[in-house]
Amino acid sequence: IQLTQSPSLLSASVGDRVTLSCKGSQNINNYLAWYQQKLGEAPKLLIYNTNSLQTGIPSRFSGSGSGTDYTLTISSLQPEDVATYFCYQYNNGFTFGSGTKLEIK
């Protein structure tokens, strides 16, 4: 399964509501997770099973979607959210998306 993320680069202001998209080449059956990766660090799990928030992750992060289309939403962008975000499917093998780089405007 191929995952296509959009946009590849997103610039937004502090406090903005931000939406990142991930589209699969086939039905992912909600077996989708989101990771945040800051420069020089390992990926950090944010969301699993489409909409389950990992322990310790701020509630401004949320996930939704079904079928082939999934979304990560940050309800109020904070400076510490600057990072690259990857989606990841485990419905059929293991595949990561190409990433969305999130910047502060």
Next chain:
Amino acid sequence: QVQLKESGPGLVQPSRTLSLTCTVSGFSLTSYGVSWVRQPPGKGLEWIAAIWSGGSTDYNSALKSRLSISRDTSKSQVLLKMNSLQTEDTAMYFCARWDSGYGWFAYWGQGTLVTVSS
């Protein structure tokens, strides 16, 4: 607590074989599977291989002919070998553990950078 730590040679010559080690603590390799994931500089993540709690293995189909994953449970280590290295194999190599037996990776090592160059 769960920890994973990668180690490797840093620099490898083209056409040679890469050997990487993931040393884990806080859990048993007979209870949880471990995978290797790599990331070329400035690019995305690619799952490479997995060794399951029962000892069976899975590989990325595009790399399968070049890969071997194994484990030493007495040392709590997962070993990855990749042969016929090319410059395109230059990447940060991470080992990671699933949260349960399968699915999403909840635990990651800090990664080890492998540069393929003569």
